[in-house]
Amino acid sequence: MNGTPRLLNRVLLAVIGLALLVSGVLAIVLAAVPAAGPWWQARTASLLAAVDDALARTQAPGGGSWLWFAAAAVLVLVIVLMVAWVANQGKGRADVLAASFEAREVAGKVVISGALAEQALKAALAERTDLVSSSVQTYEVQGRTGLKIRLLPRQGVSPQALAADVSELVEALDAALGVRTPVLISIGAGTRSKLGRAERVR
Amino acid sequence: MTAAEARKGTAAPDPERAATGRILSRETRSSRAPAAVIAALLVIVVAVWALLEVILAGIDQPAWLLDPQSVLHAVARFPEGADRLLLGAAGAVLAMAGLVFLLNAVLPGRRARHVLSDRRAAVVVDDEVIASALARRARYAAQVTQEQVMVVVSQRSAVVNIRPTSGMPVNVEQVRAAVEAELADMAPAPLPAVHINVTTAGVVGA
Numbered sequence: 191m192n193g194t195p196r197l198l199n200r201v202l203l204a205v206i207g208l209a210l211l212v213s214g215v216l217a218i219v220l221a222a223v224p225a226a227g228p229w230w231q232a233r234t235a236s237l238l239a240a241v242d243d244a245l246a247r248t249q250a251p252g253g254g255s256w257l258w259f260a261a262a263a264v265l266v267l268v269i270v271l272m273v274a275w276v277a278n279q280g281k282g283r284a285d286v287l288a289a290s291f292e293a294r295e296v297a298g299k300v301v302i303s304g305a306l307a308e309q310a311l312k313a314a315l316a317e318r319t320d321l322v323s324s325s326v327q328t329y330e331v332q333g334r335t336g337l338k339i340r341l342l343p344r345q346g347v348s349p350q351a352l353a354a355d356v357s358e359l360v361e362a363l364d365a366a367l368g369v370r371t372p373v374l375i376s377i378g379a380g381t382r383s384k385l386g387r388a389e390r391v392r
Numbered sequence: 393m394t395a396a397e398a399r400k401g402t403a404a405p406d407p408e409r410a411a412t413g414r415i416l417s418r419e420t421r422s423s424r425a426p427a428a429v430i431a432a433l434l435v436i437v438v439a440v441w442a443l444l445e446v447i448l449a450g451i452d453q454p455a456w457l458l459d460p461q462s463v464l465h466a467v468a469r470f471p472e473g474a475d476r477l478l479l480g481a482a483g484a485v486l487a488m489a490g491l492v493f494l495l496n497a498v499l500p501g502r503r504a505r506h507v508l509s510d511r512r513a514a515v516v517v518d519d520e521v522i523a524s525a526l527a528r529r530a531r532y533a534a535q536v537t538q539e540q541v542m543v544v545v546s547q548r549s550a551v552v553n554i555r556p557t558s559g560m561p562v563n564v565e566q567v568r569a570a571v572e573a574e575l576a577d578m579a580p581a582p583l584p585a586v587h588i589n590v591t592t593a594g595v596v597g598a
Contacts, residue, residue, distance in 0.1 A: 199424040204497035210490025217483025234468035258450030265443040272432040279425040346528030349517040350578045372411040373513035379520035
């Protein structure tokens with residue numbers, strides 16, 4: 191439930207993967223098949239001659255060819271794009287849960303911080319003995335803010351009962367805040383719940 | 393909004409249901425973030441090195457490791473001037489890495505999770521949690537200890553393995569009924585089919 195660009199991830203992984211796969215297979219074929227060498231050299235000879243020619247013609251006085259700087263600019267662009275791609279992974283944490291711009295009764299703007307919902311839910315969940323740990327985070331989903339509630343129950347706890355209880359807590363929060371936001375309840379197993387004692391009370 | 397409508401969740405406004413559906417589809421599939429970060433870092437490392445060499449060539453300085461123009465010449469003359477074994481090995485490594493990235497891009501990448509229906513929130517449950525809930529019910533129905541039951545839950549099946557206490561036969565139908573009742577109560581989507589295996593060798597002293 192975050193802003194990771196999933197389609198972009200798959201498209202770029204496919205492009206990079208395909209490029210690596212093709213060059214790798216080409217290298218294997220060149221190394222293993224004797225007939226492939228002359229074919230490859232014939233195909234690259236004219237290209238190489240054109241590159242050498244261009245480099246010689248664009249020779250700057252007292253330096254190398256400016257074509258190298260054009261290549262450098264392209265590389266800088268690639269690096270910037272790759273850094274931007276990495277920076278977008280797991281993005282989407284939000285601070286504000288809801289903000290009202292058209293409040294009629296009061297002058298100004300009402301802002302409900304995500305920390306309010308996080309603290310309220312965490313405090314309510316802390317009383318439960320069937321949970322090893324829990325965390326609540328505010329995320330942005332499709333331009334709306336939503337809550338992600340991650341629960342790590344003890345072994346043997348029925349997830350449906352846990353989900354129903356937490357869902358009631360969320361409805362109580364809805365009533366208290368006066369806004370309904372998308373909510374994700376994610377029930378998982380961590381190392382602490384795997385090693386800890388089983389729930390025997392419920 | 394009537395109570396029945398609220399229970400089914402049909403009265404929820406459309407954008408909210410769309411948001412919930414989107415959350416659920418994202419939560420049950422891998423984001424491919426680790427592979428994306430690795431691929432991006434690889435490209436960045438190679439690009440930074442190439443940038444250095446290209447700028448050195450541009451200002452007519454000696455190359456750090458390899459001069460880009462001679463690299464182009466060497467690649468164009470492959471496999472001449474190169475160690476065939478080294479070329480083949482490097483190619484194999486490249487092809488393997490490319491295949492891993494490509495499979496990451498193409499495979500569905502479904503996570504070991506099930507979706508529970510809820511009238512307010514989107515609920516996803518890791519398969520391990522479902523397995524441990526089923527194991528508890530199976531343990532009570534079979535009257536064995538925690539260590540004698542192992543449950544494996546996958547997308548479409550829940551396999552309950554029971555090692556009975558020696559001399560105390562396990563009522564398979566009773567265990568099946570208990571596990572299926574728990575599953576029906578939980579209603580994970582997709583619903584796994586229950587398989588019960590009771591080992592012939594019992595456990596002594598349990």
